[in-house]
Amino acid sequence: MEHDRHGARQPERFNPERAASLNDRTRFDYLPPKDLISLLGLEPKGVLIDFGAGTGLYAIEIAALCPEISVLGVDEQEKMLEFFSENLARSPLKNVQALWTKDEKYSRLKKTADGVLALNVLHELGDRAMEEIQALLKPSGRVLFVDWNSEIERPVGPPRDHVYSPQEGRLRVLDFGFSVLKERKFPYHYALLCGLKN
Numbered sequence: 001m002e003h004d005r006h007g008a009r010q011p012e013r014f015n016p017e018r019a020a021s022l023n024d025r026t027r028f029d030y031l032p033p034k035d036l037i038s039l040l041g042l043e044p045k046g047v048l049i050d051f052g053a054g055t056g057l058y059a060i061e062i063a064a065l066c067p068e069i070s071v072l073g074v075d076e077q078e079k080m081l082e083f084f085s086e087n088l089a090r091s092p093l094k095n096v097q098a099l100w101t102k103d104e105k106y107s108r109l110k111k112t113a114d115g116v117l118a119l120n121v122l123h124e125l126g127d128r129a130m131e132e133i134q135a136l137l138k139p140s141g142r143v144l145f146v147d148w149n150s151e152i153e154r155p156v157g158p159p160r161d162h163v164y165s166p167q168e169g170r171l172r173v174l175d176f177g178f179s180v181l182k183e184r185k186f187p188y189h190y191a192l193l194c195g196l197k198n
């Protein structure tokens with residue numbers, strides 16, 4: 001399914017030519033995967049969907065740190081999935097997979113996720129993608145939106161006017177019927193742990 005980007009702060013697609021920057025493990029210094037895992041609070045045997053997984057750097061690291069959960073990294077760009085698959089081929093892990101959102105299997109993921117991670121992608125998500133994330137969650141599921149903070153002068157990440165402030169990000173997720181359960185700031189990011197409103 002082709003996504004319209006209506007509602008997105010930054011409606012242009014991520015350029016796969018910049019994919020190599022996503023594989024930089026120094027990202028873990030300012031945004032540690034274990035902190036994201038702890039915010040998500042997944043139970044053993046839980047299913048985590050990494051929405052907009054890119055090259056899978058975080059999906060693979062989280063799967064390595066949590067062998068008891070299943071991680072499914074999804075992306076709308078086939079080219080990104082190729083980079084992700086190359087990274088997966090170098091990993092012995094069995095609990096992480098990559099899936100294209102145009103694959104028929106993706107349409108069967110509704111209400112299957114205990115957790116969704118949406119990392120560095122909220123500013124790119126149009127209204128339809130926000131609804132898709134909601135549809136992926138089990139009723140008790142949680143989504144962790146983590147994105148670049150527009151209020152912070154940063155040596156890395158997109159220009160400040162392409163992303164939201166924590167308050168704008170909060171309003172964006174509230175608009176889609178999520179409830180915000182927890183908020184946290186990282187050096188360059190804000191994080192919003194959300195549930196589905198009843």
Ligand SMILES: C[S@@+](CC[C@H](N)C(=O)[O-])C[C@H]1O[C@@H](n2cnc3c(N)ncnc32)[C@H](O)[C@@H]1O
Binds near residue numbers: 051055119
């Ligand atoms: C900035 S990259 C971040 C990748 C990864 N989360 C990370 O932090 O390494 C954003 C990714 O989200 C994907 N993406 C954007 N909108 C999407 C959508 N509606 N559905 C699935 N993937 C999407 C892009 O193709 C891109 O690979």
